[in-house]
Amino acid sequence: xxxxxxxxxxxxxxxxxxxxxxxxxxxxxxxxxxxxxxxxxxxxxxxxxxxxxxxxxxxxxxxxxxxxxxxxxxxxxxxxxxxxxxxxxxxxxxxxxxxxxxxxxxxxxxxxxxxxxxxxxxxxxxxxxxxxxxxxxxxxxxxxxxxxxxxxxxxxxxxxxxxxxxxxxxxxxxxxxxxxxxxxxxxxxxxxxxxxxxxxxxxxxxxxxxxxxxxxxxxxxxxxxxxxxxxxxxxxxxxxxxxxxxxxxxxxxxxxxxxxxxxxxxxxxxxxxxxxxxxxxxxxxxxxxxxxxxxxxxxxxxxxxxxxxxxxxxxxxxxxxxxxxxxxxxxxxxxxxxxxxxxxxxxxxxxxxxxxxxxxxxxxxxxxxxxxxxxxxxxxxxxxxxxxxxxxxxxxxxxxxxxxxxxxxxxxxxxxxxxxxxxxxxxxxxxxxxxxxxxxxxxxxxxxxxxxxxxxxxxxxxxxxxxxxxxxxxxxxxxxxxxxxxxxxxxxxxxxxxxxxxxxxxxxxxxxxxxxxxxxxxxxxxxxxxxxxxxxxxxxxxxxxxxxxxxxxxxxxxxxxxxxxxxxxxxxxxxxxxxxxxxxxxxxxxxxxxxxxxxxxxxxxxxxxxxxxxxxxxxxxxxxxxxxxxxxxxxxxxxxxxxxxxxxxxxxxxxxxxxxxxxxxxxxxxxxxxxxxxxxx
Numbered sequence: 001x002x003x004x005x006x007x008x009x010x011x012x013x014x015x016x017x018x019x020x021x022x023x024x025x026x027x028x029x030x031x032x033x034x035x036x037x038x039x040x041x042x043x044x045x046x047x048x049x050x051x052x053x054x055x056x057x058x059x060x061x062x063x064x065x066x067x068x069x070x071x072x073x074x075x076x077x078x079x080x081x082x083x084x085x086x087x088x089x090x091x092x093x094x095x096x097x098x099x100x101x102x103x104x105x106x107x108x109x110x111x112x113x114x115x116x117x118x119x120x121x122x123x124x125x126x127x128x129x130x131x132x133x134x135x136x137x138x139x140x141x142x143x144x145x146x147x148x149x150x151x152x153x154x155x156x157x158x159x160x161x162x163x164x165x166x167x168x169x170x171x172x173x174x175x176x177x178x179x180x181x182x183x184x185x186x187x188x189x190x191x192x193x194x195x196x197x198x199x200x201x202x203x204x205x206x207x208x209x210x211x212x213x214x215x216x217x218x219x220x221x222x223x224x225x226x227x228x229x230x231x232x233x234x235x236x237x238x239x240x241x242x243x244x245x246x247x248x249x250x251x252x253x254x255x256x257x258x259x260x261x262x263x264x265x266x267x268x269x270x271x272x273x274x275x276x277x278x279x280x281x282x283x284x285x286x287x288x289x290x291x292x293x294x295x296x297x298x299x300x301x302x303x304x305x306x307x308x309x310x311x312x313x314x315x316x317x318x319x320x321x322x323x324x325x326x327x328x329x330x331x332x333x334x335x336x337x338x339x340x341x342x343x344x345x346x347x348x349x350x351x352x353x354x355x356x357x358x359x360x361x362x363x364x365x366x367x368x369x370x371x372x373x374x375x376x377x378x379x380x381x382x383x384x385x386x387x388x389x390x391x392x393x394x395x396x397x398x399x400x401x402x403x404x405x406x407x408x409x410x411x412x413x414x415x416x417x418x419x420x421x422x423x424x425x426x427x428x429x430x431x432x433x434x435x436x437x438x439x440x441x442x443x444x445x446x447x448x449x450x451x452x453x454x455x456x457x458x459x460x461x462x463x464x465x466x467x468x469x470x471x472x473x474x475x476x477x478x479x480x481x482x483x484x485x486x487x488x489x490x491x492x493x494x495x496x497x498x499x500x501x502x503x504x505x506x507x508x509x510x511x512x513x514x515x516x517x518x519x520x521x522x523x524x525x526x527x528x529x530x531x532x533x534x535x536x537x538x539x540x541x542x543x544x545x546x547x548x549x550x551x552x553x554x555x556x557x558x559x560x561x562x563x564x565x566x567x568x569x570x571x572x573x574x575x576x577x578x579x580x581x582x583x584x585x586x587x588x589x590x591x592x593x594x595x596x597x598x599x600x601x602x603x604x605x606x607x608x609x610x611x612x613x614x615x616x617x618x619x620x621x622x623x624x625x626x627x628x629x630x631x632x633x634x635x636x637x638x639x640x641x642x643x644x645x646x647x648x649x650x651x652x653x654x655x656x657x658x659x660x661x662x663x664x665x666x667x668x669x670x671x672x673x674x675x676x677x678x679x680x681x
Contacts, residue, residue: 004460019665031215042414043321052654059352066397069416075392076419076436093118094641095681096126101640102444102680103369104133104415106142107560109453111620111633114640129413134408135461143174143407144562145447146368150222153583155565157206161260162291164469165195166203167566179405180351180361184223188253188346197474200469202258202296204211207522209258210314216250222585224383225360228327235313239382244315245320247305251324251346251596255299265289268488273495281495283472288544289675291472292479303333303341326354352401356381359393362400365407369414371440379585388434422634441681443590446577448560449678456617456637456672458558466563475544483585484661489543497538504535558608573604608673610665620663636673 064071080087092101097117099111109117117129128503134140148155149169157163173183190201207217216231229235231246262285269285270277303324311318323332324341331340332348349357360381367373374393375385387393403409414420425438444452454461477485508531515524538551556564561574568574576599578589609615613622617637626632631651634644643651655663671677 006101023083058398059126060398065399065402066226068402068413069418071395072392072399072414073418075389075395076417078320079389079392080435080437083435085435085437087418088425088619089443090418091421091423091439095423097129098640099439099680100126100130100133100415102448102452104130104142104411105136105138106145106448107138107455108638109456110616111636111642114251114636126421127416130412134412138488139408140171140174141451141462141562142447144171147565148175148581148582149563149586150364151204152206152207152218152582152585153566155567157203158209160290161206161209161294161379162195162224163203163497163566164467164472165197165200165204166206167200168469169200169203171492171562172198175410177406180407181352181357181405184221185358188219188349188655189258189343191296191474192297192527194258194296195292195472197473199475202294206258206294209260212251212254212256213246215256216253218585219253219349220249223360224327224356225329225363225375225379225419226356227380232328240317241327243311243313244307245325245327247307248322249327250326251305251322251558253343254305254343257297257299259297260293260294262289264484265293265487265491268497269491272485272488274493277492278495278499281491281499284494284498285488285491288487292476298340298342303344335340355397358400358405359397361405361407362396362410363393365400365410366396366414369411369420370436371434372434372444386523389436396621439681440680443679444577445588445590446574449577450561450574450679452677453604453609453672454558457612457615459616461560464559464563466557466559494544501535501538504531507531508535597673600671605669605672610668617668621668627652627663630655631667634664634668634671638668639674639676 003634004158008509060068077087097109097114101113115313121127130538144153144167147168151170153167153170154163155167155206157440159164173186174258186201190204192199192202194200194206199392202448205215208218209588209635213232214229217227217232220226220228223621226241227239228236228241228246228249230238231241231243233243235242242360265288266282266286269282273281303625304321306319306321307316309318311320324345325331326345326348330348332344336517348354359375360378363375363378367378372388374382374388374396376388399413400410419436422438426441449513451461451653458464479490509581511524511528511531556568556572561568561579563572567579572579576593577594578591580587580589609617620633620637621630624633628648628651631643631648634651635641635647651663651667657663658666
């Protein structure tokens with residue numbers, strides 16, 4: 001579809017899109033039973049109370065927990081009354097449906113899912129949908145994106161080491177509904193072989209290999225909501241933290257080492273291969289060692305660290321050894337040596353008796369659903385920080401403790417509030433003086449856009465899985481007990497396979513040149529096919545670690561963002577729309593740019609969703625018997641609602657006037673490019 005031909009339709013379509021009720025016949029036709037794909041697993045947090053708790057926090061009673069959503073609304077409503085503000089009306093069903101799917105499932109609903117919701121006439125259908133989504137496979141996909149941005153989960157940690165087990169551990173933890181405090185404790189205390197099955201939490205340290213100071217700064221920022229990084233080199237210019245405070249925190253984990261015995265295998269390859277071994281083959285030995293035998297060691301650190309040689313303040317000497325002390329000046333190591341300094345630190349940090357830990361994650365999850373935290377920024381708590389609504393902040397912190405850091409349960413309560421279910425605020429609001437009288441209108445994230453487009457492309461998209469970490473687990477199990485010499489023999493065979501692959505590429509290049517002027521094209525083509533077949537068979541042998549960046553070239557496989565490489569290459573749709581590079585904590589962007597428009601107008605949408613008769617949307621349109629039915633299907637599939645009477649009339653005009661009987665494509669394209677599709681209201 002030519003770019004300029006498209007502009008004749010969208011502008012008239014994307015403005016003033018309203019809601020029109022579906023007929024009972026349409027509802028009954030579209031409604032199907034929607035079942036959850038995953039069950040909630042209850043796990044109690046295993047963190048005992050640490051020494052010297054910073055404060056005593058009293059959880060909510062059972063009665064308070066039962067009516068938690070109404071309690072939250074009461075606090076917000078009292079604040080609104082005090083501020084002289086009026087709460088916005090409750091969302092209509094079609095607004096709520098799309099919002100809750102995007103916020104809890106990370107994608108728009110399918111026609112069948114939307115139809116089932118509209119057909120449900122029970123008074124508790126919203127609460128039922130919230131529970132269903134939180135127990136679904138879709139929620140696991142969506143929450144992985146949230147965790148991946150927070151933990152910088154990368155398929156290639158430091159652009160060198162496999163991150164597949166780390167990603168697998170995060171996904172399995174979400175699937176098991178592992179409590180937040182338990183997840184954090186396992187991350188901070190992770191140790192052992194990085195590729196051993198179930199030990200992917202070690203990726204938390206691999207991501208910061210050789211940088212213990214950075215790892216500590218990231219830990220404190222993510223889980224305690226404080227930015228201490230400035231104090232690594234000097235006393236913090238805008239906060240109370242000193243350089244000594246910083247290194248007292250580093251002392252808890254300074255002994256942790258990420259071990260990569262790569263040179264052992266590189267040298268073994270050289271030894272067995274003699275002078276004829278190629279440099280690339282020896283390097284493959286090094287890479288194999290890094291990939292398979294990496295491990296995280298707790299070291300012999302007893303909770304102390306030497307200050308840097310350039311330490312410049314009078315409260316200590318350069319190179320002086322100092323003891324671990326928490327940022328709140330708790331001497332949690334005093335009087336006890338039964339467990340390591342790192343374990344003591346992890347227990348202190350994740351304890352319900354540490355009010356900062358509960359407050360920070362409550363604030364993060366509140367912002368995830370309500371779009372504005374009760375403290376902003378969410379990771380820059382200071383003594384001078386003003387809580388927007390202190391009563392609300394205190395209540396949500398207690399709520400997080402009362403649900404035992406169960407993030408699903410916490411989200412279920414928030415999504416059930418009137419505050420969450422109010423209509424969107426479309427005018428600009430001052431984030432620093434926000435009272436939650438409505439939901440701020442906001443753009444979809446890159447992953448929400450992509451996953452929604454995948455919903456229009458792939459049937460049962462939540463069930464489509466990526467490569468996972470199974471290859472890495474098997475690689476480790478098969479080789480963990482082999483000697484360096486045995487590994488070297490494998491690598492030498494790999495080297496020969498790589499040499500042959502290079503030879504094949506040269507031979508194929510020669511054949512291509514010959515085909516330009518030869519009359520025996522069929523014979524040369526047959527030779528090309530034989531060589532290509534040999535190359536394909538050798539490719540796996542040529543790289544036993546399984547890393548293949550070419551697999552994700554272009555759009556890559558059609559599946560949800562969580563099942564693609566983390567993150568995708570810079571030119572991919574996801575990155576164009578602002579997906580985080582996952583080198584920095586929460587580095588995603590929702591900024592607009594021209595490339596996004598061009599990608600929507602002439603890229604994936606046209607080629608894969610509208611141009612492929614096997615896409616979900618194309619197949620649904622093929623079943624529609626009349627132009628009127630097609631209009632209904634398009635609106636329901638793309639915007640999760642029925643068209644208004646005027647939109648039906650206009651849609652029918654498009655069907656009759658569009659060239660080459662491509663009216664359905666034109667109308668679908670226009671709605672996908674509309675503001676209503678790209679924003680969550």
